[in-house]
Amino acid sequence: MSGRILHVVMLRLAPDTPAANLESVMSGLAALQKDVPGFLEFAHGPNRDFEKKSPEYAYGFQCSFADKDALQSYADNPTHKQLGAKLVAMCVDGANGIWVADIEVG
Template structure:
């Protein structure tokens, strides 16, 4: 199993509602991607004050690498990803992706 963790530094002009709308859209891909087991998103609570720039994020659980790659190449994911990149400070530099085998 894999955990696909994504941490996002949105530009400040976007409201939480706008940020949530983009992040919630990634869950819609699950209907088309077998092996996408779980999706959750939300604001970074940052209790340790270690990552204040990355105020939002999401975690997707995949059955295996093939499921993650199917998700990554899904047209809806690619469109949402492009929108999210455009909303981030520094574009791609405003996103951290961490894939963890569990």
């Protein structure tokens, strides 16, 4: 059994990405909390890049999950897959414009 997982995603959005489209995907991901057991938190927003280390990634979100199994349930969820495809379409270089880290914190 794994500890709690922070799922961190950074997006290299295409310059012409409509804000409404991005907000729609973020709202959809947040709504998955009620459908995916162990999906604990969701937060999203612009990358302020105060340390000047990731200017190409304009936006990001983070989710926390009770454990690896909950993260896998999220990854396998059909709605998550549909929303993920929309994010891929919004990013420069498609899937290569998305950076992901899964951090075990407990």
